[in-house]
Amino acid sequence: MTDPILALTGVTKSFGPIEILHGVDFALHPGEVHALIGENGAGKSTTMKILAGYLDPTGGQVTWQGKPMSFSGSEQAEDLGIIMIHQEFNLAEHLSVDQNVFLGRELRRGFLLDHKAMRAQTADLLGQLQCRVDPATPVNRISVPDKQMVEIAKALSRKARVLIMDEPTAVLTERETEVLFAQIERLRAEGVAILYTSHKLGEVKRIADRVTVLRDGTMVRSDLTADVSEDDMAAAMVGRELSDLFPPKPAHGAEPILEAQGITVPGVVHDASLTLHRGEVLGIGGLVGSGRTELAEAIAGLRPRSGTVRLKGQDLPANHVATAMRAGLVYLTEDRKGAGLLLDKTLRENLTLGQLDRFGSPLIDRKREEAALDSAIADFAIRAPERGMAVGDLSGGNQQKLLLAKTLLSDPQVVIIDEPTRGIDIGTKQQIYALIARLAAEGRSIIVISSEMPELIGLASRVVVMHAGRIVGELADAAVTEGNIVRLAMGLDGHEKDSAA
Amino acid sequence: MSMATTAPTRRPRVNLAVIAPIVALIVLILIGMALNPNFLSYANITNVLARSAFIGIIAIGMTFVITAGGLDLSVGSMAAFVAGLMILVMNMLTESMGGGLPVILIGIALALFTGLAAGFVNGILITRAGIEAFILTLGTMGIYRSLVTWLADGGTLSLGYEMRELYRPVYYDGILGISWPIIVFAVLAILGEIVMRHTAFGRHCAAIGSNEKVARYSSVAVLRVRLMTYVLLGTLVGIAVVMYVPRLGSASATTGLLWELEAIAAVIIGGTLLKGGFGRVWGTVVGVLILSLIGNLLNLTDFVSPYLNGAIQGVVIILAVVLQRNTGAAR
Amino acid sequence: MKKILIATTALMGLTAVPALSETIGISIPAATHGWAGALNFHAERTVERLSEANPDLEFVLTTTSDPGQQVSDLEDMVATRGIDALVVLPFESEPLTGPIQRIADSGVWVTVVDRGLAQEGIENLYVAGDNDSFGRTAGQYFADTLDEGAKVVVMRGIASTVDNERVAGFEAALEGSGVEVVAMDHGNWNRDTAFNLMQDWLSRFPEIDAVWAADDDMAVGALAAIDQAGRTEEMFVVGGAGMKEMVDRIRNSDPTVPVNVTYPPSMISTAIEMTALGLTSGAPMSGEFIIASELITPENAEDFYFEDSPY
Structure with a gap:
């Protein structure tokens, strides 16, 4: 060797x-x-x-x-x-494919850029990858898999x-x-x-x-x-054995709490329906980009949608997150830093942001805010060196716990948690799993979206799987296995074809 | 790449960012005292505070707009337009109603309403039509400026003599030797600070400016709060005009010229972040006073050639901001 | 009053001459301050009047707020309207000299108003106020009325050639009179700036005997500040350009506003009328036509009061 x-x-x-x-x-x-x-x-x-x-x-x-x-x-x-292809793409969205491939190492003829040569070489590279994207297309107009191919073409070109x-x-x-x-x-x-x-x-x-x-x-x-x-x-x-990591699954009632019917978000989710019962933990599986997050956001009122969402018999309007929150349905985003927390603000300001009307009107009662933070720190075991520090300086796990505390501050009946443990260490993971089980035991209903198979299998008693924007199958109890989820997620068993991607 | 940014860099807690504007203000006052004995005279202090009031009142509103990640370049023209319209209508009413207090009250109501409406138009176009604030308000800036020129037929709109005498005390008189513009400015500044610091509206402004997406996901009514910042600013422009018109009783195409930039500069000197996410009204008040004092000092002395007035102002603005950035409030 | 004579001749000439379709382009600064506003007022009125009197005369009137735009406007006029004559008040001398020269070279009649070009001999006709005389007239009044050792403050306009010429004239007239200029700063032809400036000067100087504001807009601001400080008795204020309000105060013998100095915005009317006459009658109208500044006093104020002028 x-x-x-x-x-x-x-x-x-x-x-x-x-x-x-x-x-x-x-x-x-x-x-x-x-x-x-x-x-x-x-x-x-x-x-x-x-x-x-x-x-x-x-x-x-x-x-x-x-x-x-x-x-x-x-x-x-x-x-x-030494070339690295990133998971989060490192592409300049407004530049064309060929401009991205040659970014920083543009070919020149004299003082001028040699557009023709760059375009031809890019077409060549994409041809090797059997990717049929026109090199002149701006990157923000091509699909996610094509972006991955462009990243690979870029690496190949060096x-x-x-x-x-x-x-x-x-x-x-x-x-x-x-x-x-x-x-x-x-x-x-x-x-x-x-x-x-x-x-x-x-x-x-x-x-x-x-x-x-x-x-x-x-x-x-x-x-x-x-x-x-x-x-x-x-x-x-x-x-370690999965049983170490996950608490036992509590039994759930048969009373439906949340009914989503025919949810469609143009281009990303097609005619998805699901039902959630009291005290149930429902998993949503599927590949990244299969429409899981978009479905959850549509249900939570964060996106325009068609279809109906009924929470305890009450219809929730589309694209109105405040109503959903008041009715008792909350969504915990997968994008902790981009959509979950204000990184430059303190713990207190983040914790109460969505519920400020409960902390006094017209003036905010600072003491009650501090008290709420005290109990959040205790309940969720948040470790912050300083109360007044910016949230961006916390570790990922503590950020996630704070985000959980913030999301649960409104005392919701239904919690949709998107990627509950992304990028956090194993110890915190276990705490979060225990918390989810506890919430279910209290009679709340949880939807967990996760890319991690063990998480879905360990937490959820029932799992729906999405592929290309549709719900392609539902697995319950013993049928919830990695193999079954993956097959559905890849669109193998389902009645769905690939073309919708 | 996200990992790299999570590396904790301890920032100093007691930072100069908080006190830098105050330090600058104190330094200016000390310089003033050294250069001219009349600097601390009652008349001079009153003059400076009263003339700061117009831009100051507008800058309070601008603090909210900028904190929420917006910008409004139209306020100077808007003030000119509101003033012009107010004078025009008051003159017309004087003819038909024969003047008197009712005319002044109607004029004031009109100014407040026009300011509010103008702010609403800015806000609604920015939030609902999704036009970039910079471009939109650049557009309305030109529109209001042209409208006032048109109203004034290219010249100057002057309040009729009788009305001017009747309305005059609103600028020149006061209680306990403090003139009305100063009182109004002070009250609005205190209210503004309370709203920014202790109400949901202020907190929501900072959240939106810090990260609009987070605010939206936290069920903050982003568009409504944004709209409200522009409406608030427009209304404050109206109040500033109510204080401004009795001073000279006139408005022309040059009224309020560059007020928008002075207001924005004051906000930034005061420590509010231009890109939004953090704002403080008391800082803005200090910023306005700093700008006024520079002009005042230059007029009180022969220290520098009048040709260099702008340069001195520029240097002080840059220094004040550099001082803040260097001491760690980089975010 | 030479001006009025010319205007009358122009009108007579126009009505007498047989119809000939001619286009006159007029380019002046936008109405951004009082004087320019009055300039616009007079230009529009003259165009209206001449159009009515002579239907075959066409006018293109543009207003601009910067030199660059004015150059574009001139190019458009030549290219799309095919003007036969141009009346222009250059926004700035230097940048406009070249473009106007090219227009003159193409055979278009050029009348330059108020602001001279950087090179001589381009224009056919030059109509202007006299900035030196504007400052000198005011300065002469100060030298005549004030005692030796009197203290004067001077409010200048926006830093420009016009402003420099006026101030130079003023200073020249004061020379040897013993009147002392204690402070001089730019009020930018703006009421608010002038108000603030005057307030600060009042704080700074315990004694001020007179104020020269090189424009009536600034005089209005200065007067308000003096009034506020309660020092009206102490000093007088001389502005310039003959604003309605000021002339009114003069004719009522207000001791604070004893006199004013003319710089008539109606010079644009003179320029347009003379150009029109030159075009239609072929009468020799070329040369220079300088309108000297006059002192408005309580005695002659009535002659300078125009009820319907916006200025």
Whole structure:
């Protein structure tokens, strides 16, 4: 076997007082596909960002071609041929596809840009990826999978020696995934070192030569893919029995609380209906971009929609979130930083923002606000070094707990929680799972939307699965298994075709 | 990339950002005392405060608009238009009704209503038609300016002599030696600070300016609050005009020229963030006083060539803002 | 009164001459202050009057608020309206000299009003007020009435050639009189600015004997501030340009406003009339026509009071 081209030895990384990575060893070899797997928040993204020069390690050593290396930034890493494809796209939305592909390395003829050559080369690259997008189209007008393909084209256009791919297939269809795999095989044959992450263990088994498992910032095992089964991988990722993590599911009543009929959000959700009972935890599964979030936002009055939403027999109007909230239905966003919390404001201001009329009128009673914050800190075990600090300085887990406290402040009957544990550590996860079970036991009804299969399986007694904007199936009790959810999510069992994507 | 931004960078708690405008104000006062013994005279202090009142009253409203992430460039022209219309109508009424107090009361009501309506038009077009505030108010700025020029036939609209004498005390008189504009300005400033700091409306303005999406997801009526900030500003423009007209009893195409920029500058000097999310009314009051004092000081001395007045103002504005940014309120 | 004579001749000429379709372009600054407003008023009235008297005469009137726009306006006039004559009050001398020269070269009759071009000999006719005389007349009055050692404050307009010429004339007239100018600053031809400036000067100087405001708009602001301070008895104020209100106070022998200095906005009428006459009659109308500033006193104030002027 060849020597590693890029490696980490004993790398640690801390953000403030919290250490995220604890001594990670990891090596990428030319001509090898190395899969890095782990649960959300296990430290995969941080590891990749250190490899690609976006972050500096707090301790340990980065080695490039056998020599110690300290990147001045991602630009330097990129110059060396270390290319990272981000999960959140790094594309300039208003520029055209070819302008994005050549951003920062535009081809020139004399002083002028050589548009013709850039366009031709981009068309060529996209052709290799069997992507039929016109290079002249602005990026904000192409679909999410096409954006992923443009990102990949951009990476291919640079002479990559190390290619780091962060869940590239999360938004791709199976056919597109096949095209991508063909390109990966080609690059591997050319001697490129490839780091590949995915939650789809089947893919890992198929494409990777070597697999490394991260759990809670620690490397738990690293083997040749041929030597480990998918079950081994899953067990190594979770590290404990699911029953440890999830509290027992409470029994729920048969009384329907929330009935959504024929919900349609043009272009994203088509004719979706669901019913939620008192004390029930209902899961919504499906791939990112399948319309789960949009359906939840439509129900919660955050989007224009057609179709009816009835809460305890009361019709809720479309696109009027205040009415839904007053009626007792709240939505906890997946986008904590973009839509959930005001990062530059204090805990108190965030906590009471949606419920200010309950804290005195016309003047806000500061004492009652402080009291509410006291009980929120106690009830949700929020750890904040200072009460007056900006929420943006809290850790992700504490932000999520504050967001939960804020959302539950109105004492709702129905809570829709979108990605309850995205980007937070395992300990906090467990607290949040316990909280969800407690809410259900109190007779509240919960909808949990999650990309993490164990979460859906561990929390929900019933799961509806979405694919391409439609609800394609419903699973209950023993039928709630990873295999069943994935099949439905991929549109395999359902009565739905791919074209709607 | 989000990870990189979560790295906690401790910002100093006792920051100069809070006190920088006050420090600047005190420095200006000390300079004034050193340069001219009349600076602290009753007459001079009263003059400066009273002349600050118009822009000050408007700047209070501007604080809310900017805090909620908006902007209004039309206030100067709006003030001129409201003043022009008020004078025109009062002159007409004097002819038909024979003058007297009722005419003044109708004039005041008209000014308040016109200001409110003009603010409403700005607000409704920004929130419902979704036009960028900068462009929209740039447009209405031109419209109001042309309207007042048209109303005045290119010249000056002057309040009839009799009405002017009757209305005059609203600017020049007061109680306990404090003139009305100062009293009104002070009362509005205190109310504004309370509204900004202690009511749901103020909190909602800051939330919208900080992150509109978060506010919407928190069931804040974003569009209504935004609209209300413009209506509030328009009404305050009306109040400023009610105080302004009795001073010279006239309005022309040059009335209120650049008031919008002075108001915005005062708001920013006071520590409100131009991009929204945080605002303080007391800071705005300090900002207005700083701007007025600079002009006053330059008139009271031969310290610099009058050609350089604008430069001195520019330097002080930049210094005041730099002081705040450097001490950590970068967000 | 030479002006009025000319205007009358112009009218007679127009009605006498046989019909010939001619277009006159007029480009003047927008009505952004009182004097310019009056300028617009007079221009519009003259155009109306001449159009009625001679239906074959066409007028294109544009108003602009900056030099760049004025250049565009002139280009449009030549290109789309095919003007035969141009009456222009240049917003600024330098930037407009080139464009106006090109128009003159193309054979169009050019009348320049008030603000001279940067090069001589371009225009066929030049009609202007006399800024030096405007300042000198006021200065002469100060020198004549005030005692030696009297203290005077001076409110200037917007920094410009016009303003410099006026102030130079004023200072020249004061020379040797022993009258002291204690402060001089820009009131920008604006009432509010002048009010604030005067307030501050009143705080600063315990003694002020007279105020020269180089424009009546500023005089209005200054008078209000003096009135507020209760120092009306102490000083007099001389403005300029003959605003209705000021002339009214003069004819009522108000001691605070003893005199005024003319700078008639009606010069635009003179310019338009002379141009029209030159076009239609072929009478020799070229050359310079300078309207000197006159002192308005209680004795002659009646002659300068125009009831329906907006200024």
